Amino acid sequence: MPSPMDIYKLLPKTNCKLCGEQTCMSFAFKLIKKEKKLEDCKPLFEPEFEEQRRKIEEMLKVVEKATETGLIVNEDLCIGCGNCIVVCPVHVYEDPEGAGSGFGIRLEKPILRVENGIVRVIDVSLCRRYKEKTICVACRENCPTSAIAFLEEL
Amino acid sequence: MWVCTGCSCLCDDIEIEGDVIRHACRIGAGLYLNRSVARTEPLIDGKQTDIDSAIERAVEILKDSKRVAIYGLNNSTLEAQKIAMKLAEKISAYVDNGSKFGKLAEMILRKEIPSTTLENVKDYAYVIFYWGCDIHNSMPRHMSRYTYYPRGKKRQRGYEEDRFLVVVDVRKSHTAMLAKKNAIFIKSDDDRKIIREFLTALEGGIASGDVLRVVKEIKKSDFNVIFGGGGLIEGLGNELEEFVRFVSNVGYFIPTDYRTNSMGFFKSLFEAGIPKANLEDLLIDEAVDTAIIVGSDPLDSMPFDVAKKLAKLKLIVIDPKVSFTSKIADVVIPSAISGVECGGRMLRSDFTEVELKPIFKSEFDDAKILKSILGGL
Numbered sequence: 001m002p003s004p005m006d007i008y009k010l011l012p013k014t015n016c017k018l019c020g021e022q023t024c025m026s027f028a029f030k031l032i033k034k035e036k037k038l039e040d041c042k043p044l045f046e047p048e049f050e051e052q053r054r055k056i057e058e059m060l061k062v063v064e065k066a067t068e069t070g071l072i073v074n075e076d077l078c079i080g081c082g083n084c085i086v087v088c089p090v091h092v093y094e095d096p097e098g099a100g101s102g103f104g105i106r107l108e109k110p111i112l113r114v115e116n117g118i119v120r121v122i123d124v125s126l127c128r129r130y131k132e133k134t135i136c137v138a139c140r141e142n143c144p145t146s147a148i149a150f151l152e153e154l
Numbered sequence: 155m156w157v158c159t160g161c162s163c164l165c166d167d168i169e170i171e172g173d174v175i176r177h178a179c180r181i182g183a184g185l186y187l188n189r190s191v192a193r194t195e196p197l198i199d200g201k202q203t204d205i206d207s208a209i210e211r212a213v214e215i216l217k218d219s220k221r222v223a224i225y226g227l228n229n230s231t232l233e234a235q236k237i238a239m240k241l242a243e244k245i246s247a248y249v250d251n252g253s254k255f256g257k258l259a260e261m262i263l264r265k266e267i268p269s270t271t272l273e274n275v276k277d278y279a280y281v282i283f284y285w286g287c288d289i290h291n292s293m294p295r296h297m298s299r300y301t302y303y304p305r306g307k308k309r310q311r312g313y314e315e316d317r318f319l320v321v322v323d324v325r326k327s328h329t330a331m332l333a334k335k336n337a338i339f340i341k342s343d344d345d346r347k348i349i350r351e352f353l354t355a356l357e358g359g360i361a362s363g364d365v366l367r368v369v370k371e372i373k374k375s376d377f378n379v380i381f382g383g384g385g386l387i388e389g390l391g392n393e394l395e396e397f398v399r400f401v402s403n404v405g406y407f408i409p410t411d412y413r414t415n416s417m418g419f420f421k422s423l424f425e426a427g428i429p430k431a432n433l434e435d436l437l438i439d440e441a442v443d444t445a446i447i448v449g450s451d452p453l454d455s456m457p458f459d460v461a462k463k464l465a466k467l468k469l470i471v472i473d474p475k476v477s478f479t480s481k482i483a484d485v486v487i488p489s490a491i492s493g494v495e496c497g498g499r500m501l502r503s504d505f506t507e508v509e510l511k512p513i514f515k516s517e518f519d520d521a522k523i524l525k526s527i528l529g530g531l
């Protein structure tokens with residue numbers, strides 16, 4: 001997952017304000033939070049920045065994968081241990097006999113499910129961060145390989 | 155529901171729908187999804203043959219051998235292991251599975267050290283030790299399926315209140331990183347020293363702050379459990395007396411040998427009354443001239459000098475998959491992947507018997523192959 005600094009380093013760094021932000025750094029922040037689009041940075045589309053733009057686009061692919069709650073799964077790091085699924089308070093509440101008791105989740109549309117050995121986001125609309133806008137980090141906190149991240153914490 | 159044979163958790167809640175396999179971790183999913191990759195075919199001296207001829211050749215080799223070792227069997231069912239023991243008795247073969255858990259496993263079988271089931275751990279355990287094992291990587295669902303994370307009968311409030319996690323290891327492993335709230339990581343340079351410190355503290359003596367804190371938690375519950383892995387076994391060496399005393403004071407011990415049916419192997423060995431051999435020692439002493447390798451790849455895992463000696467033996471490999479050892483074997487007999495292509499029973503890491511639920515059928519499996527060899531002798 002790229003940090004705002006990683007992106008900033010590749011921007012024109014002229015603080016031209018054409019994007020509507022005061023500094024390139026704040027533009028970098030908003031890019032990651034998906035509050036700005038790369039196209040808003042006009043100078044970056046000049047030929048001299050071509051290579052840097054490509055690199056940023058590559059970095060932003062990860063950001064694109066983030067769900068509406070800002071939850072991002074890095075599938076390469078996941079080994080399918082199921083910790084995140086079993087600790088999720090929504091799963092425990094909705095599926096006490098299944099995920100709440102350690103078994104594979106029995107909900108038709110859970111938030112997360114391990115498929116082919118890797119965790120997949122199935123339906124993020126149940127996530128507490130989405131519905132109640134609470135700050136829940138249980139899944140991320142219990143993933144020792146940092147396969148789960150939240151956008152705003154980056 | 156499928157029973158995964160990827161490790162000794164033997165997770166029995168796996169769903170398979172076409173090419174999607176649900177709830178199995180990466181190891182288990184890989185076992186199933188890559189089942190057709192790198193399969194063996196019947197070979198004699200590297201040349202293709204049919205399976206009956208390969209078995210016949212294996213019998214001939216055994217008849218000409220002076221002393222045989224049977225090695226592996228961790229991926230074989232209890233049924234196949236029993237036949238292997240009969241074969242060992244018939245030809246006075248040495249038997250080894252390459253695991254160092256033998257002594258503690260035998261003590262559990264003799265009831266010399268208190269042990270329990272993973273279901274009981276889920277329902278009752280408060281303090282949970284992981285000692286010398288990075289369980290997150292070796293048996294990925296162990297913590298979420300059976301121990302720290304799930305809610306159980308007497309443990310309804312979840313891991314943050316109803317469990318206390320202790321990770322003891324030489325380094326901060328992935329598992330150690332999970333020791334956050336209501337948990338502790340103890341870095342160990344000397345396991346026996348820490349065990350002695352625990353014993354002192356449990357008897358009211360002086361110990362370091364970390365140990366005292368854990369002992370305070372231990373005293374809150376009469377159901378605590380220690381999971382011990384390869385690191386602990388190494389740390390203990392041959393001196394198990396203090397460890398047994400420690401376990402008896404804390405609660406229960408369950409080994410964490412990831413090898414799928416390693417506990418089954420030890421039970422089969424124990425029931426047959428055969429002492430466990432050590433193939434590496436046999437090779438160093440040049441005590442065997444032939445080895446039957448079942449579902450294992452010792453050439454890959456042994457130190458170079460010992461592996462060189464292994465390569466000089468007459469080798470009969472029984473395996474569904476191509477391995478370094480199969481590539482240099484005199485005879486290769488293709489088998490079935492236990493649990494995927496053949497059924498039978500295995501023992502989970504806590505000695506609970508589990509019936510496998512194969513998805514596919516296979517004409518040959520370890521049990522049938524070993525039986526034919528036994529019959530031919």
Ligand code: SF4
Pocket residue numbers: 087088089090091111126127128129136137138139140
């Ligand atoms: S943030 Fe909380 S509610 Fe959302 S998926 Fe993770 S654990 Fe579940």
Ligand code: SF4
Pocket residue numbers: 077078079080081082083084085114118119139142143144145146147148
């Ligand atoms: S995301 Fe992390 S906690 Fe969840 S299954 Fe994958 S490795 Fe385990």
Ligand code: SF4
Pocket residue numbers: 158159160161162163164165177178179180181182183293294295296
């Ligand atoms: S933890 Fe072991 S038994 Fe369970 S799914 Fe993973 S490999 Fe299979």
